[in-house]
Amino acid sequence: MLRKIAVSGCGNVGTALLELLCEKRAELKEKYGFEFEVTLISDLFKGTVADKNGLDLNAAINSLHTTNSLTGLNKDVRGEFGELLDSAEVNMLCEATPTNVETGEPALSHIKAALSKGIDVSTTVKGPLSLAYDELVALAKQNGAQLQFEGVVMSGTPFITMLNHGLAGCRILKIEGIINGTTNFILSKMYSGASYEEAFNTARELGYTETDPSGDIDAWDPAVKVVILTKMLYGKEISVSDVDRTGIANVTFEDMERAKEDGCTIKLIAGIENNHGDIKAYVAPKKIPMTHPLASINGAINAATVYTDNLGTTTIIGPGAGRRATGQAMLLDLLTMAGKK
Amino acid sequence: MLRKIAVSGCGNVGTALLELLCEKRAELKEKYGFEFEVTLISDLFKGTVADKNGLDLNAAINSLHTTNSLTGLNKDVRGEFGELLDSAEVNMLCEATPTNVETGEPALSHIKAALSKGIDVSTTVKGPLSLAYDELVALAKQNGAQLQFEGVVMSGTPFITMLNHGLAGCRILKIEGIINGTTNFILSKMYSGASYEEAFNTARELGYTETDPSGDIDAWDPAVKVVILTKMLYGKEISVSDVDRTGIANVTFEDMERAKEDGCTIKLIAGIENNHGDIKAYVAPKKIPMTHPLASINGAINAATVYTDNLGTTTIIGPGAGRRATGQAMLLDLLTMAGKK
Numbered sequence: 001m002l003r004k005i006a007v008s009g010c011g012n013v014g015t016a017l018l019e020l021l022c023e024k025r026a027e028l029k030e031k032y033g034f035e036f037e038v039t040l041i042s043d044l045f046k047g048t049v050a051d052k053n054g055l056d057l058n059a060a061i062n063s064l065h066t067t068n069s070l071t072g073l074n075k076d077v078r079g080e081f082g083e084l085l086d087s088a089e090v091n092m093l094c095e096a097t098p099t100n101v102e103t104g105e106p107a108l109s110h111i112k113a114a115l116s117k118g119i120d121v122s123t124t125v126k127g128p129l130s131l132a133y134d135e136l137v138a139l140a141k142q143n144g145a146q147l148q149f150e151g152v153v154m155s156g157t158p159f160i161t162m163l164n165h166g167l168a169g170c171r172i173l174k175i176e177g178i179i180n181g182t183t184n185f186i187l188s189k190m191y192s193g194a195s196y197e198e199a200f201n202t203a204r205e206l207g208y209t210e211t212d213p214s215g216d217i218d219a220w221d222p223a224v225k226v227v228i229l230t231k232m233l234y235g236k237e238i239s240v241s242d243v244d245r246t247g248i249a250n251v252t253f254e255d256m257e258r259a260k261e262d263g264c265t266i267k268l269i270a271g272i273e274n275n276h277g278d279i280k281a282y283v284a285p286k287k288i289p290m291t292h293p294l295a296s297i298n299g300a301i302n303a304a305t306v307y308t309d310n311l312g313t314t315t316i317i318g319p320g321a322g323r324r325a326t327g328q329a330m331l332l333d334l335l336t337m338a339g340k341k
Numbered sequence: 342m343l344r345k346i347a348v349s350g351c352g353n354v355g356t357a358l359l360e361l362l363c364e365k366r367a368e369l370k371e372k373y374g375f376e377f378e379v380t381l382i383s384d385l386f387k388g389t390v391a392d393k394n395g396l397d398l399n400a401a402i403n404s405l406h407t408t409n410s411l412t413g414l415n416k417d418v419r420g421e422f423g424e425l426l427d428s429a430e431v432n433m434l435c436e437a438t439p440t441n442v443e444t445g446e447p448a449l450s451h452i453k454a455a456l457s458k459g460i461d462v463s464t465t466v467k468g469p470l471s472l473a474y475d476e477l478v479a480l481a482k483q484n485g486a487q488l489q490f491e492g493v494v495m496s497g498t499p500f501i502t503m504l505n506h507g508l509a510g511c512r513i514l515k516i517e518g519i520i521n522g523t524t525n526f527i528l529s530k531m532y533s534g535a536s537y538e539e540a541f542n543t544a545r546e547l548g549y550t551e552t553d554p555s556g557d558i559d560a561w562d563p564a565v566k567v568v569i570l571t572k573m574l575y576g577k578e579i580s581v582s583d584v585d586r587t588g589i590a591n592v593t594f595e596d597m598e599r600a601k602e603d604g605c606t607i608k609l610i611a612g613i614e615n616n617h618g619d620i621k622a623y624v625a626p627k628k629i630p631m632t633h634p635l636a637s638i639n640g641a642i643n644a645a646t647v648y649t650d651n652l653g654t655t656t657i658i659g660p661g662a663g664r665r666a667t668g669q670a671m672l673l674d675l676l677t678m679a680g681k682k
Contacts, residue, residue, distance in 0.1 A: 020510070020651065024510070027512075028510070032509065032510075156651060156652045157652065157655055158503060158506075158507030158508060158655070161503075161506060161507040162499060162502075162503065162507060162657075165499075165502060165506060165507075165677075166499030166502040166503060166506075166507065166673070167499060167673075168373065168672075168673055168676045168677070169361070169365070169369070169669060169672035169673050169675075169676055170669060171368075291639075293658060295637075296636075296637045298632075310361065310497065310665055310666070310668070310669035310672070311497045311498065311659060311660060311665075311666050311669050312659070312660055312663075312666065313659065313660075314498055314499070314657070314658065314659035314660075315656075315657070315658040315659065316503075316655070316656070316657050316658075317634060317655065317656040317657075317658070318652065318653070318654065318655035318656065319652060319653055319654075319655075322653075324651055324652075325651070325652050325653065327651070328510060328511060328651035328652050331509075331510035331651070332507070332508075332509055332510050334510075335509045335510055336506075336509070
């Protein structure tokens, strides 16, 4: 079965996905029987192009790299998103537009449009999932569509696949994770002796911080991820304001020194605890012993430890960001969805 | 669809699986739609019992715990294994008899009998896979059966599921793992200052070593696991004698002291490297820097780091042994196979 894919959003992640699809076309067919065309590429600023018989991926990638737009393809189309999905005969949408955690838009409308047409969706965008998880899951079910989102936590590190598939049969009792790379980079620098200001400035110089750093520093980013995981695991009604959230701005050099004297370090831990159905979600700087599986996770790396009834403790470590790593998350979603139909 | 399960081998793992199935019957139905009866339980020493309508699991577990036999059920049967599978109407076999890495028996014959009848097989037994991987995979394919073996490496820690599913779309370039708990326990003790003899004796006192400790110390156990992983990942013809294998018996207190002075530790690393199709498989004590993801894996814990083209480095850490953890591996296999049919 030939899949017709739409890529919505051509920032780093969408472009990396196009590159992976282009580079791996033969490998994906041979290894997974996955055959595809990309029939729609849409970006608010770079243009929208479509061809129901398949766009030239090399040309699209080249146009994005050289002109930062899609106009070089001469395949421009206009129209409402749902109509574009129809005319490009799309059956898999990869949604990678910028995250807006307050409205979820434009990704939320795109995902709804696709699911309501029975189109499978992979998304790396957190907003729609934290705001409308239940609605989207119901919409998918109602229309026989699938919704996958490996990339929303830990980029392509297959943490969500591990929770949903690798640990099937277990009860998830507790999760503790380092799921924000920027703050982990800063705390790692502080453990090595830097002050908060020095560490923050280094992170900024290396491009790890956003224009508005509060999403990381005040722990909004990991809190939104915790909301999505809590909904996914326990179906609980929860919003980001329900997460007990403390950022790292008040962690001092002295706090870290005292932790070190006690054989500990300080990490920004995102956690979910399920005490017989009583579910607690939090993000906070925590003093953890150096023997803790997360203590040695340094720099921009992410990691999560899962406590289960059958298996005790399992930890997964990997990249938490990066264009190709997040493109890989979408590629995995596509293969997962294709394998289930 | 009601699954009829056979459990072959009632040692620690088989019994733990029976306990998990008994304890989680309602949960498995509700969460995964997995409904089953265990219709055959077979053990060379403890007896063989069958009922095509389903055995009483509580009674079986109780009989095993109190009398170390299955005779308490009054459901004894006799016959050739294949005939027993037929008369008990089995469609999923869980094979957990003791490993014989030289002949693969009796597990090899059991697995062949099941696959040739189109019965899905989960096994935790390494021998048949290291000796007859290609034959078993072909037999499964030919008869529309599935063959899963999450438990052969890292017990229920879902490393094999991560390789096959979580990293789909990636090329696996290299694996480095600590996949033998006994030797890792000994080397961890030596890092803490013990001599080889002291560390070995502690491992023996804690019951971590086998009667014949050479399977661990001389690295036969991880070498067999490397063979299975190499076959699974690359389809390569390889036997345990092709693995470049060095055990830990010659690692001295002085070696470890020198490693520590260099900011390193010594770990027994099982590795597979794929250099553009040239595949190297080895197990050897290696000096690795303390910043390496495997350096902080201490005690009987297992871990593996996977290097891929799309994702860089991903590491998974978890139990490498244990009755319930290995029972969980078989439970995962059952759910995986049920989800694919």
